[in-house]
Amino acid sequence: MTDNKKFIPLAIPAIQGKEWEYIKDCLDTGWVSSAGSYVNKFEQVVAEYVGCNHAVACSSGTAALHTALMVAGIGADDEVLMPTITFVAPANAVRYTGAYPVFMDIQPDTWQLDTNKVKDFLLKECDVKDGQCVNKHTQRNVKAILPVHILGHPVDIDPILELAKKFNLIVIEDAAESIGAIYKEKKVGAIGDIGCFSFNGNKIITAGGGGMLVTNNQQWAEKARYLTTQAKDEPVESIHNAIGYNYRLTNIQAAMGVAQMECLDKYIEVKRAIAERYFEGLADVAGITLPQEKEWAQSIYWLYTVLIDQNKYGMTSRDLLKKFSECGIETRPLWHPLHRLAPFKDCYAYDICVADDLYTKALSIPSSIELSVDSQQRVIEIIQGAFKG
């Protein structure tokens, strides 16, 4: 089969480190479940890497988010401000607690949470009563802001931190897609009060599945560890004083996670090199807008994503997706704006106008670590319209 006919996936794992060795160690020693040294090691390396005092491994990024919300005290009928353009997991996690997302627009240049609109919303649409911020429209208490660093690029988070301080809100970063991305010399996930990562199979590094919560708040970390391990107060007599969860990562997954963490910096370099080739190859294509890396940011380019302007390019993002699909190349639109989805119809959405346009125009293109230069050239040529099949 020539390279021209090979299926090109969107983003698949790269297994280039000591995964076999560490997983074999789990099997050889019998430490296969959620106790074992790799779980501790994984927590330690992630905490050190991002620069946080505590890390708690979880069975998924979604579980980490749910746990983060619980330890931060978010509960029934509270509200959490978050972007409408993101994978659905953080919005689901908010609903698990009985709280409601308030959906916010995204910035037209970075495609991340629009900090100006967050500010407008808090200043114009909320009242502060006894230090508590209340959404005038729903009368619910706004308790937290949940910025999601989508696609590998950081949110402009300093203004969020300022607003959070002013309005007494907790900042929970969803850095599931962006481990290793840098905002003004700080690693995302370690900037707000709590951060969450995902090690799902399509992320830059994977544990086959898994997540991690990081924080500098020791009490929250302890509570997270307690809640994610079935809230055992007295294990011998099985005393549980809270509703717990089976959210703990297994040692086998953690072993893979440790091996992948050892590769992370190398993988970020590879992702940035892939992005560089896309920037070069697509720079002059009329009607295609390329992602921006802000001067205060270092993106990990988890999924390289372009915007397609039908009027100038001659086809829609969905037409191009179909063309790619016919050539055996996997691409994907961005996520449906969450405020338009049935489970969130009762949630408040504030002044959303950029998100729909982004959703219509965006297409994520192959970005796997092991994407070959030849395969990437095929992708570029298809977009350039010069591909000869």
Ligand SMILES: Cc1ncc(COP(=O)(O)O)c(C=O)c1O
């Ligand atoms: C932004 C975002 N948040 C949360 C998650 C959930 O992570 P997981 O799949 O590990 O539950 C994902 C992806 O999977 C994600 O992309």
